[in-house]
Amino acid sequence: MNFPQIVQYSLSGITVGSIYAITAIGFNIVYCTTGVINFAQGEFLVVGAMTAISLSRVVPLPVAIALAVLLTTALGGLIELVFIRRARDASVLRLIVITIGLSIVIREAMLHIWDETVRSLPYFTGTTVSTITILGAHISPQILWVLGVSAVIVTALTLFFRFTTVGRAMRACSDDRMAARLCGINDRWMVTLSFMLSAGIGALAGCVISPVTQTQYDMGAPLAIKGFTVAILGGLGNSMAAVVAGLFLGLLEAFTVSQFAAAYKEVVAIVVLLLILVFRPSGLFARRDVSALRTA
């Protein structure tokens, strides 16, 4: 492998990796406020992209994407209000099973709304063939869009959680729900908000990646597995570590494809998942006390 090739693989790895990171952050947001892994997280990306693709036929692309993100955000909120809130006293096992059921129903609904066709949004700037040359590697400008949007999402979320009242209230809920409630925080709305937020960033990520990877109704589940792998790798609830872990998994996959058959690309993430679950379920960067999560 020569130098430009390495750059090429690295950039494509970082691109998918950043999408995995966003998915993982979506998992983390919901996990922090509810203690539940939302298996339907991957579906949010596909719903967002599919909605934007349909809307882009009637309205300009930026408007279509904005509307799609809003609609998916609303869907996330709706799911929490209708299903999760009703089962708030349920055991973790029950909640997991509910979100698995939701992911299947959403996926099947998408199959009936948008059929099996592989679709994609148009490139945000330029066309399929336009390239930019970086260090001898030729890349699509869309990759810069993906990286840029991911960076904006991560920065915005960090600022949101650190400096706004609502963001701080959400963090308080994830820290100690009872204490937060005693401080006058409406913890139920924080849970709803966390679902909306994770759905919204998922939809945005789904839109920016759509021109590169294409979108099909059943793409949610593999994305969810990888997002979960990344979330675990970084340690559940740790969003900054999720970014690092996401880029790591993306790079690992990219270089696997360069060496082995593409069919085994999926297996890489799962093997990483099984290894991390077996040897370090609290994540690579975890503090000691977080390992208590293993029995959560």
Add this chain to the structure above:
Amino acid sequence: MMRLRMYYPVLVSALLIVALHLVLAAAHATYYMTQVTMSAYYALVVIGLCLLMGYAGQASLGHAGFFAIGGYTSAVLTTCNLSAFRDAPAIAALRSIGLVVQWQDLYGKEVLSFSPWLAFGAALLLAGLIALVIGLPVIRLKGHYLAMATLGFGLIVYRIVLGAQLFGRADGVSNVPAFRLVDGLQVNGRALFRVQNYYIAWVVVLAAMVLAINLVHSRVGRALRSIHQSEEAAHSLGVDTYRYKLATFVLSALFAAVGGVLLTHYNGSIGPSEATVMKSVRYVAIVAVGGMANLWGALVMGVLLNFLSLRGVFGTYDDAVFGAILILIMLFAPNGLLRVPNLRAVSSVGRASALAFQRVVRGRTTSTRRSHG
């Protein structure tokens, strides 16, 4: 007394099975028996999963993987052509004791391959070993982690059968021979063998039920239920929770593998669709509808829902139906549809009557326990 009573449902279901045969025969609709037979094999997976989920309280999203391991192992071993090694001493020796057999495939071609009995043994051994190797680390995990780990395992199995030439890629393995159990009895999907296969399947399923019932009512079953209710409490009372959970995991994997082997011989083929995550989720949904810790519920729902699905009743909404079932059951009836309304619900109507009711029930259980011990 107590011991006999728990087998009554087995007797009743045996009668129902015969009655169903007679009804179908009278209605000239024996073709339904084919799907009932297939559903019975799927129900085998559900019974095993019910032991794991309902009694040991461990979720598995990878049981289709064990079903596929059983089915594919048997399919590959009974269809591989050993004709080239006909003269090798090992093959000749196996042939003389009937473990390698010669048969004709659909096109009349002579095939020399391992006997279904050998393949059956190998499939169970392999499924059991894999379950043990996977289970050793994974069963220590809880909640999400266990669900995701088993899901990951199921996905790997799916990717392997879809990607490997040995397993026929997307086409799967077809032309699997019939499984001659003894002379005159064989697992064979052709219409000629429909009635005997209906009974073979049900004998296997009822045997599995008896095994499961015995297990649940034994010391092991009590240990499992104590784990389900409070693992810490069970552990502190000296129950080796890890070993019991692992053993149940392996046992439920074996149930799935038996179902896989027999259905593969019955259908004459197996494809990657048997290994999908959706299949695993479907088994979980059925256990949930049956009422989690309810073996009979699992059996009834396992046969019923699979039968409806195989008949194509759900049409293109097949997967959606099972997803919706999961959501609805978990939201509104986490104890399943086939549960006697539990006492807590009664107490909201009238606390006093509920207390009296409970006293009666409690009195009865203690008296049976006394007469039993």
